[in-house]
Amino acid sequence: xxxxxxxxxxxxxxxxxxxxxxxxxxxxxxxxxxxxxxxxxxxxxxxxxxxxxxxxxxxxxxxxxxxxxxxxxxxxxxxxxxxxxxxxxxxxxxxxxxxxxxxxxxxxxxxxxxxxxxxxxxxxxxxxxxxxxxxxxxxxxx
Numbered sequence: 386x387x388x389x390x391x392x393x394x395x396x397x398x399x400x401x402x403x404x405x406x407x408x409x410x411x412x413x414x415x416x417x418x419x420x421x422x423x424x425x426x427x428x429x430x431x432x433x434x435x436x437x438x439x440x441x442x443x444x445x446x447x448x449x450x451x452x453x454x455x456x457x458x459x460x461x462x463x464x465x466x467x468x469x470x471x472x473x474x475x476x477x478x479x480x481x482x483x484x485x486x487x488x489x490x491x492x493x494x495x496x497x498x499x500x501x502x503x504x505x506x507x508x509x510x511x512x513x514x515x516x517x518x519x520x521x522x523x524x525x526x527x
Contacts, residue, residue, distance in 0.1 A: 393434060400443040404512065407431055408464050415468020416475065423468070424461060432457065444515045452519050459518040460511060467504050470497050 398406070414423040435441075435457055446453040469477045472494055481493055511518050 389430065394437075400439040403438050404435075404440055407435070408460070408508070411461070411464045412468045412471060415465050416471045416473065419476070420465035420469055423465065428461070444512075446515070452515075452523075455522050456511070456515045456518045460508065463504050463508055463511070467501060470500065 393403070393406075411423060411427065414427060418426070432454070436453065441450065441453050444453070444456065446456070466477075469475060472478075475494075475497075478490070478493055478497065482488070482490060485493075
């Protein structure tokens with residue numbers, strides 16, 4: 386893990402490219418692993434990387450901010466759900482197939498596309514406007 390962290394830091398990627406690589410990694414891992422397993426394996430490596438990168442500055446957070454952790458948690462939930470409905474494994478797709486046995490898998494995967502699109506739009510909004518994720522938690526504290 387330390388070698389991976391050092392290599393990612395030495396790439397000197399911009400915050401958007403860095404975030405894209407991390408989120409893509411979670412989607413790939415989540416297609417083959419359970420979402421919880423993917424988070425347990427990778428999150429201890431990724432969260433310190435996110436905190437020490439330029440991502441907090443891009444979003445307007447302090448690097449040790451709890452807002453950053455809440456924001457990243459919301460992003461992670463969406464990414465893991467995207468992974469759970471992604472081919473080839475997509476565990477949630479097989480749950481749907483078990484319920485609707487007469488529908489072919491191809492049709493189920495085609496039916497997933499609007500949900501993928503909605504999640505991508507949500508991710509873009511949450512990355513461009515992180516306060517959307519933080520509105521409710523920040524108002525619950527007051």
